[in-house]
Amino acid sequence: MRLSLASAIVATLLTSATRGADGPGLAPTYLRCENLVNPLGIDVRSPRLSWIVESSTRGQRQTAYRILVAGDREAI
Numbered sequence: 001m002r003l004s005l006a007s008a009i010v011a012t013l014l015t016s017a018t019r020g021a022d023g024p025g026l027a028p029t030y031l032r033c034e035n036l037v038n039p040l041g042i043d044v045r046s047p048r049l050s051w052i053v054e055s056s057t058r059g060q061r062q063t064a065y066r067i068l069v070a071g072d073r074e075a076i
Contacts, residue, residue, distance in 0.1 A: 026055045026062055 028051040033039055035048070053062045070076045 026053045026060055028052070029054050 030037070030052045032050045033047050034042055034044060035050070049067065068076050
């Protein structure tokens with residue numbers, strides 16, 4: 001199976017429950033697929049996705065995530 005990022009958009013939505021002070025939510029940064037930042041194609045059946053979570057508020061952490069995959073943004 002060959003998945004081209006030009007034809008498929010992988011949206012990683014982080015749903016976060018925070019502990020600590022109220023403030024802005026968490027933001028996913030440095031999104032990677034198979035350890036590549038912006039790959040043109042992936043040849044694996046179950047690609048590994050990873051990211052770094054950042055927040056300007058101290059004490060926040062990611063507690064859950066949801067991954068949606070579609071051929072275009074409108075489908076998500």
